[in-house]
Amino acid sequence: MIKHWIxxxxxxxxxxxxxxxxxxxxxxxxxxxxxxxxAGGSVQAFIALMxxxxxxxxxxxxxxxxxxxxxxxGYQYRIDGKGHVLLPGMIDAHAxxxxxxxxxxxxxxxxxxxLDEALARIAAYARAHPDRPWIVGGGWNQERWHLxxxxxxxELDRAVPDRPVWLxxxxxxxxxxxxxxxxxxxxxxATPTPxxxxxxxxxxxxxxxxxxxxxxALMDRVVPTPTPRDLDLALAxxxxxxxxxxxxxxxxxxxxxxxxxxxRRAGDAxxxxxxxxxxxxxTEAMATIGGTGPTxxxxxxxxxxxxxxxxxxxxxxxxxxWLKAAYADQPASxxxxxxxxxxxxxxxxxxxxxxxxxxxxxIGDQANATLLTTIDDLGHTYRGERRWRIEHAQIVxxxxxxxxxxxxxxxGLIASMQPVHQTSDRVMAEARLGPDRLRGAYxxxxxxxxxxxxxxxxxxxxxxxxxWTGIAAALSRQDKxxxxxxxxxxxxxxxxxxxxxxxxxxxAWAGFAETRFGRIAPGQRADFILIDTDPMTxxxxxxxxxxxxxxxVGGGKTWxxxxxxxxxxxxxxxxx
Ligand SMILES: [Zn+2]
Numbered sequence: 001m002i003k004h005w006i007x008x009x010x011x012x013x014x015x016x017x018x019x020x021x022x023x024x025x026x027x028x029x030x031x032x033x034x035x036x037x038x039a040g041g042s043v044q045a046f047i048a049l050m051x052x053x054x055x056x057x058x059x060x061x062x063x064x065x066x067x068x069x070x071x072x073x074g075y076q077y078r079i080d081g082k083g084h085v086l087l088p089g090m091i092d093a094h095a096x097x098x099x100x101x102x103x104x105x106x107x108x109x110x111x112x113x114x115l116d117e118a119l120a121r122i123a124a125y126a127r128a129h130p131d132r133p134w135i136v137g138g139g140w141n142q143e144r145w146h147l148x149x150x151x152x153x154x155e156l157d158r159a160v161p162d163r164p165v166w167l168x169x170x171x172x173x174x175x176x177x178x179x180x181x182x183x184x185x186x187x188x189x190a191t192p193t194p195x196x197x198x199x200x201x202x203x204x205x206x207x208x209x210x211x212x213x214x215x216x217a218l219m220d221r222v223v224p225t226p227t228p229r230d231l232d233l234a235l236a237x238x239x240x241x242x243x244x245x246x247x248x249x250x251x252x253x254x255x256x257x258x259x260x261x262x263x264r265r266a267g268d269a270x271x272x273x274x275x276x277x278x279x280x281x282x283t284e285a286m287a288t289i290g291g292t293g294p295t296x297x298x299x300x301x302x303x304x305x306x307x308x309x310x311x312x313x314x315x316x317x318x319x320x321x322w323l324k325a326a327y328a329d330q331p332a333s334x335x336x337x338x339x340x341x342x343x344x345x346x347x348x349x350x351x352x353x354x355x356x357x358x359x360x361x362x363i364g365d366q367a368n369a370t371l372l373t374t375i376d377d378l379g380h381t382y383r384g385e386r387r388w389r390i391e392h393a394q395i396v397x398x399x400x401x402x403x404x405x406x407x408x409x410x411x412g413l414i415a416s417m418q419p420v421h422q423t424s425d426r427v428m429a430e431a432r433l434g435p436d437r438l439r440g441a442y443x444x445x446x447x448x449x450x451x452x453x454x455x456x457x458x459x460x461x462x463x464x465x466x467x468w469t470g471i472a473a474a475l476s477r478q479d480k481x482x483x484x485x486x487x488x489x490x491x492x493x494x495x496x497x498x499x500x501x502x503x504x505x506x507x508a509w510a511g512f513a514e515t516r517f518g519r520i521a522p523g524q525r526a527d528f529i530l531i532d533t534d535p536m537t538x539x540x541x542x543x544x545x546x547x548x549x550x551x552x553v554g555g556g557k558t559w560x561x562x563x564x565x566x567x568x569x570x571x572x573x574x575x576x
Contacts, residue, residue, distance in 0.1 A: 025076030026050050026058060027555065030067060032081030035536060036088050036520040037505040043497050043536055050075060051526035055300065055555030060520055084549055085534050088520050089248025089527035090467040091507035093416050094391055094457030097252045097276060098259045101234025103461035104241060107137025110170060115145045115155065123159040134224055135160055138168030140176060150200050153179045153209030166223050174212045175219055182207050185222045231262035239273045243559035245466050246548040248527040249275035251457065251511055253359065253391060254309040256281050260289050267299040273558045275302050277511035279309040279359050283350050293354045300554060301516045301525055307357030310347055311338050313367040316394065316425065316432050321364035324397060328434030335364050345374050352382040357512065359389035359416065365397040365440060372403045379411050386411040389510060393417055393447060395433065396440045401450050408451030414510045415452040417444060419473035420463045426488050438489060444474065445492045455510035456502035467503050472540035474499040480544060496536050526555040
């Protein structure tokens with residue numbers, strides 16, 4: 001018996017959490033094949049570790065070293081690793097925590113094959129959630145249903161007659177309402193069609209149910225924003241999802257004030273099961289949350305707001321990424337900057353002057369070039385190790401690589417990248433960029449060679465927050481079917497220690513957390529996982545199928561694949 005833990009059901013959030021009150025005691029974890037990134041960046045093996053009652057590692061044992069014995073001077077409790085591989089907990093360097101929870105909770109129609117199937121699922125979802133005043137969700141596609149027209153409010157009324165329903169189309173460019181929702185939004189035969197939008201209408205002019213593009217704003221005014229309870233549930237759902245993949249910490253890239261308050265509620269109730277390095281969504285949220293500088297590390301290093309997230313451009317898929325030359329598949333467009341160079345400089349300066357870290361979303365090569373120039377300029381004023389973060393750094397023109405090196409050497413530069421984006425978006429990227437610009441696309445190895453620190457993540461919920469798929473992609477540049485043979489632009493693959501570091505020590509360094517967590521070493525938080533696959537030797541395909549047996553955060557177990565049924569093995573546990 002290590003400590004006493006009880007399973008917490010994510011749905012019963014009203015129960016007060018109990019605080020750990022155990023005797024002062026050390027816990028030994030042995031019978032493991034331990035691996036961690038050591039100080040110099042190499043992989044170090046070990047055979048056991050010890051952590052204290054505060055969940056801090058006190059000792060690490062290597063081959064040939066004598067293990068302590070049970071008793072007063074040794075350990076009190078023991079975790080038998082059963083010969084499994086033990087790694088530091090995985091850190092997702094770019095995640096959206098609350099959105100990950102909502103994506104898992106909301107009604108999802110993406111795989112429905114017919115209108116009838118969709119209606120049955122909607123009705124079942126409404127029955128399962130009698131306390132929800134609105135039913136919201138999305139993913140429907142009338143093409144996939146072979147309907148030949150939009151679905152209607154009358155059809156949706158058959159599934160849910162008593163409550164408003166609002167469901168996004170799969171592309172997010174239209175929504176489907178039932179009669180109750182249309183009534184609440186005040187959409188009638190007399191409603192004029194908004195500019196840039198359309199209202200699907202019946203022959204007599206009444207709204208039929210689907211609103212397109214700008215017309216969806218009519219519904220946005222009445223669809224309720226998430227309540228604190230919704231946010232708490234989304235957080236708990238996301239935490240459980242992260243824990244079962246072996247993730248113990250995340251950088252939350254764009255934390256709103258309400259999301260921050262949800263993290264604080266969870267922390268105050270001793271119910272925060274993951275470490276969150278928050279980057280405020282814009283300078284206003286930053287100043288509201290942090291005041292004149294980053295917050296302290298709260299709740300035994302479980303929550304910290306250290307910086308701001310800014311957006312310089314959009315995404316490649318929707319041709320919003322800002323390119324130097326026109327899109328290969330749309331010669332009239334270079335994409336769109338979301339900020340002018342002056343605005344970007346002002347916002348970054350606003351953050352840097354109060355010693356906030358700056359993380360900027362930059363996808364296109366022009367966005368990355370502009371960001372690098374701006375960082376270089378600001379570096380004259382804001383000296384010292386600033387650890388400037390580029391989020392995605394998806395296409396960086398090789399002509400700009402020397403600037404990466406300059407900045408990396410001066411203030412520190414983090415390329416916060418998502419290996420799975422490369423394998424998911426490869427075909428789309430080829431179409432958007434043409435053959436000549438691919439050398440700078442997802443250029444992990446090249447950016448590392450220039451001195452940028454690689455921190456890897458998933459951008460969940462855009463991709464599943466699965467670090468094993470990420471490591472497999474990082475090593476192979478192949479997707480799960482093995483395509484393309486030999487890997488896409490294989491010169492940009494990274495080696496195994498680099499991939500492991502990007503999900504552990506580097507991801508911690510990217511959040512100024514390297515003295516707190518990210519490696520297995522004395523003084524670090526006891527965040528570790530037990531898995532069946534050794535990422536230093538296994539094939540990328542085997543790594544992709546890694547089984548996570550247990551996940552521990554600060555000496556507390558947050559996931560156990562072998563938990564008996566009824567103990568909610570997919571739910572976080574709480575200390576008793
Ligand atoms: Zn993101």
